[in-house]
Amino acid sequence: MSHPSQPPSPPGFSALSAAAEPPVIADLMQRALANPHLLSLAAGFTDNALLPGPAIAESVAALSSQEEPPAFLQYGSNAGRPRLRELILRWVGSFPGERLERFDPASVLVTNGSQQALYLAAQTLCDPGDIVLVESPSYFVFLELLRGLGLRAVPLPVDPTGALQPEAIRARLAELSARGLRARVKACYLMGYHANPSARSLSLDEKNTLPALLREAGLVIPVIEDGAYRDLCFEAPHAVPSVLSLTAWEGFPRLYLGTFTKPLATGLKVGYGICDSPEWRARLLTAKGHQDFGTSHFNQAIVEHLLAHGRYQPHLDAIRPAYAAKARRLDSALRAGGLEDAGWRWSFPEGGLLLWLEGPPDLATGPDSAFCARCLEAGVLYVPGSLCFVDREPDHFVRLSFGAIAADRIDEAASRFCGVARSFG
Amino acid sequence: MSHPSQPPSPPGFSALSAAAEPPVIADLMQRALANPHLLSLAAGFTDNALLPGPAIAESVAALSSQEEPPAFLQYGSNAGRPRLRELILRWVGSFPGERLERFDPASVLVTNGSQQALYLAAQTLCDPGDIVLVESPSYFVFLELLRGLGLRAVPLPVDPTGALQPEAIRARLAELSARGLRARVKACYLMGYHANPSARSLSLDEKNTLPALLREAGLVIPVIEDGAYRDLCFEAPHAVPSVLSLTAWEGFPRLYLGTFTKPLATGLKVGYGICDSPEWRARLLTAKGHQDFGTSHFNQAIVEHLLAHGRYQPHLDAIRPAYAAKARRLDSALRAGGLEDAGWRWSFPEGGLLLWLEGPPDLATGPDSAFCARCLEAGVLYVPGSLCFVDREPDHFVRLSFGAIAADRIDEAASRFCGVARSFG
Numbered sequence: 014m015s016h017p018s019q020p021p022s023p024p025g026f027s028a029l030s031a032a033a034e035p036p037v038i039a040d041l042m043q044r045a046l047a048n049p050h051l052l053s054l055a056a057g058f059t060d061n062a063l064l065p066g067p068a069i070a071e072s073v074a075a076l077s078s079q080e081e082p083p084a085f086l087q088y089g090s091n092a093g094r095p096r097l098r099e100l101i102l103r104w105v106g107s108f109p110g111e112r113l114e115r116f117d118p119a120s121v122l123v124t125n126g127s128q129q130a131l132y133l134a135a136q137t138l139c140d141p142g143d144i145v146l147v148e149s150p151s152y153f154v155f156l157e158l159l160r161g162l163g164l165r166a167v168p169l170p171v172d173p174t175g176a177l178q179p180e181a182i183r184a185r186l187a188e189l190s191a192r193g194l195r196a197r198v199k200a201c202y203l204m205g206y207h208a209n210p211s212a213r214s215l216s217l218d219e220k221n222t223l224p225a226l227l228r229e230a231g232l233v234i235p236v237i238e239d240g241a242y243r244d245l246c247f248e249a250p251h252a253v254p255s256v257l258s259l260t261a262w263e264g265f266p267r268l269y270l271g272t273f274t275k276p277l278a279t280g281l282k283v284g285y286g287i288c289d290s291p292e293w294r295a296r297l298l299t300a301k302g303h304q305d306f307g308t309s310h311f312n313q314a315i316v317e318h319l320l321a322h323g324r325y326q327p328h329l330d331a332i333r334p335a336y337a338a339k340a341r342r343l344d345s346a347l348r349a350g351g352l353e354d355a356g357w358r359w360s361f362p363e364g365g366l367l368l369w370l371e372g373p374p375d376l377a378t379g380p381d382s383a384f385c386a387r388c389l390e391a392g393v394l395y396v397p398g399s400l401c402f403v404d405r406e407p408d409h410f411v412r413l414s415f416g417a418i419a420a421d422r423i424d425e426a427a428s429r430f431c432g433v434a435r436s437f438g
Numbered sequence: 439m440s441h442p443s444q445p446p447s448p449p450g451f452s453a454l455s456a457a458a459e460p461p462v463i464a465d466l467m468q469r470a471l472a473n474p475h476l477l478s479l480a481a482g483f484t485d486n487a488l489l490p491g492p493a494i495a496e497s498v499a500a501l502s503s504q505e506e507p508p509a510f511l512q513y514g515s516n517a518g519r520p521r522l523r524e525l526i527l528r529w530v531g532s533f534p535g536e537r538l539e540r541f542d543p544a545s546v547l548v549t550n551g552s553q554q555a556l557y558l559a560a561q562t563l564c565d566p567g568d569i570v571l572v573e574s575p576s577y578f579v580f581l582e583l584l585r586g587l588g589l590r591a592v593p594l595p596v597d598p599t600g601a602l603q604p605e606a607i608r609a610r611l612a613e614l615s616a617r618g619l620r621a622r623v624k625a626c627y628l629m630g631y632h633a634n635p636s637a638r639s640l641s642l643d644e645k646n647t648l649p650a651l652l653r654e655a656g657l658v659i660p661v662i663e664d665g666a667y668r669d670l671c672f673e674a675p676h677a678v679p680s681v682l683s684l685t686a687w688e689g690f691p692r693l694y695l696g697t698f699t700k701p702l703a704t705g706l707k708v709g710y711g712i713c714d715s716p717e718w719r720a721r722l723l724t725a726k727g728h729q730d731f732g733t734s735h736f737n738q739a740i741v742e743h744l745l746a747h748g749r750y751q752p753h754l755d756a757i758r759p760a761y762a763a764k765a766r767r768l769d770s771a772l773r774a775g776g777l778e779d780a781g782w783r784w785s786f787p788e789g790g791l792l793l794w795l796e797g798p799p800d801l802a803t804g805p806d807s808a809f810c811a812r813c814l815e816a817g818v819l820y821v822p823g824s825l826c827f828v829d830r831e832p833d834h835f836v837r838l839s840f841g842a843i844a845a846d847r848i849d850e851a852a853s854r855f856c857g858v859a860r861s862f863g
Binding site for chain 2: 023065070289302304309
């Protein structure tokens with residue numbers, strides 16, 4: 014036995030692992046630690062004060078008293094608890110315009126947050142070098158995972174309001190064909206509801222036009238719709254149904270993702286997918302079987318208990334106005350801080366945890382920018398918008414989250430941000 | 439909106455996903471459903487009656503009353519809770535012969551069971567076509583995940599008692615070199631404690647000799663030691679320390695895996711890795727960041743609470759004799775059932791949840807064998823030993839688990855198994 018003080022030489026790594034970049038955001042978080050008084054408008058966390066502590070403790074107590082022996086603490090199946098999958102279908106089916114009668118619980122798989130479902134989806138569909146169509150901007154962790162798997166993201170062009178732009182999309186798809194890349198386009202990834210980072214929801218028109226353009230380009234490819242923020246609307250749910258219920262997407266293999274992570278408790282990590290292709294779902298499950306052969310059964314039992322006993326909707330009824338109030342407070346504080354006069358523009362969202370700000374076109378806001386450094390000095394952290402674009406361009410957007418920050422710190426954080434923005438104005 | 443009754447055409451799948459076999463065991467389980475009176479000696483589940491329901495309910499209640507707001511329900515970090523990682527180091531360091539002073543919590547990562555750590559380890563080290571050295575037999579889900587990643591397992595030869603056989607290993611490694619495959623050998627996977635399926639633990643001599651053989655062959659490659667069953671010893675812990683503490687492995691990048699899944703609660707899915715290579719650990723974390731960016735923080739908080747309040751050891755003190763008694767009961771029932779006279783041999787283990795039986799050499803026990811079919815008819819399910827061998831050979835072994843089955847059903851299950859075995863004797 015010994016205590017070598019030197020670690021071993023690093024092993025040889027797989028080509029993908031050797032090429033994988035560590036998350037850019039991790040480096041930013043690390044730099045942020047230098048300022049202990051920092052206020053973060055960056056973290057994708059939710060508000061600790063809005064987490065359902067009592068409901069979950071009561072649910073565990075109820076499960077413990079009802080199930081003896083405590084089978085909810087045992088392994089479950091790889092696909093997830095059957096009753097939970099049934100309740101998930103019923104939940105998603107309750108949104109406006111959804112018609113999920115053709116699905117049964119065998120169409121559903123429970124995952125470690127919707128993040129794992131995204132990973133499984135990319136992994137089952139794509140070989141290194143393949144292409145996934147994404148919105149612009151798109152979810153930056155998804156862009157990172159695509160790079161980690163050696164895949165290429167190709168953005169779907171949008172207009173200045175962020176809406177999908179049919180003519181430009183048609184041209185982009187034609188260009189892929191002309192370059193001989195059509196056969197490499199393996200999937201299309203959309204966030205239909207209060208997207209990360211844009212906070213936009215897709216309109217019915219956008220959602221119906223895109224599949225027509227894809228079909229026209231010979232791309233009847235799998236579509237992944239990520240509804241991670243759907244339950245976090247401020248008032249009424251967004252009126253447009255998911256791709257699962259839209260005729261325009263008929264014939265496209267469809268995977269709709271949702272989660273209880275953001276809206277219920279980020280610490281539980283229970284997400285789900287609903288898939289209309291039995292072959293795809295089987296392959297998602299085979300890959301999941303290798304990764305963990307099933308999401309924590311205990312956490313599934315808790316979510317199932319809350320859904321089955323009608324406790325999820327009241328929780329949402331409580332937190333939706335609270336997040337709406339935080340969004341308004343951040344929006345007002347930014348306006349009061351003179352951000353518009355400094356050349357910034359943004360829309361007020363209908364839900365989610367984010368504001369997506371466009372700065373003056375000549376302002377760089379990336380991780381290495383002077384603006385970013387000054388914000389860190391001033392004690393406020395944001396997510397550089399460039400991370401959410403495939404080519405890290407444009408570089409004058411900023412994602413602000415009102416999720417984690419305490420409501421009474423929002424004014425101060427906004428004031429710091431506006432102070433820096435004005436000084437660059 | 440419409441309700442198409444036909445699912446879409448299946449998408450094109452990635453090469454690996456298209457080639458991946460669904461788990462053999464899933465098919466067996468499916469066939470088993472035909473007999474509702476079936477007793478399963480196959481499942482890797484633990485005993486519901488030995489799950490710590492009250493301890494976990496109390497832990498959740500305590501966390502809820504102590505933490506307001508309930509930050510334990512919030513996201514944590516990708517690597518896991520710092521205090522839990524400290525307690526994990528202390529726990530593993532408490533086993534006989536361990537010298538972990540050089541490690542700090544930054545060496546530890548928390549995973550979704552040790553299964554996820556196995557997946558990340560293989561993924562970060564190996565490209566398709568690469569080779570991982572494994573014991574023979576080895577953990578069949580690991581063999582499946584290697585195939586799922588397009589990797590090849592090469593078995594380390596053992597003697598008739600199951601012990602690593604130095605001369606045969608030397609010859610096998612020389613053969614790999616001679617075939618030009620040395621550079622493709624990327625890792626070595628060992629189960630040092632009450633292994634699945636053999637129930638053997640590695641001796642100090644085996645554990646010290648193997649690295650010398652590898653070094654001699656020019657293979658100073660990463661070693662993954664999987665200690666999933668280590669905490670489930672029947673009496674005293676196995677006296678041999680992990681590879682982390684053995685001088686013979688100095689210079690080899692080492693990843694030791696453990697879990698609270700099997701010994702505490704399979705429904706919680708909290709496992710861990712301790713890695714002495716900072717570069718490897720960074721890449722494991724990058725890959726994990728893409729897959730789920732952190733194991734359920736809630737479950738980590740529960741395990742941390744139990745460890746910190748000294749409730750884990752008393753739990754083990756309670757369940758170890760219970761599993762030992764189940765093992766003895768199964769062992770006795772098999773002997774009473776005349777299994778030895780029918781030509782079967784096995785050793786009584788020092789821990790774990792499994793008995794590993796060698797049948798008569800000319801008896802096939804695989805999933806498609808007459809023996810397997812007759813056992814299903816008789817109402818008893820086992821894991822065919824062939825699944826645990828790289829080339830599905832030899833085919834006359836059987837893995838029996840006494841983990842999940844109720845103690846008072848063991849005699850009946852053994853009697854059914856012995857009845858079939860005698861009829862083939």
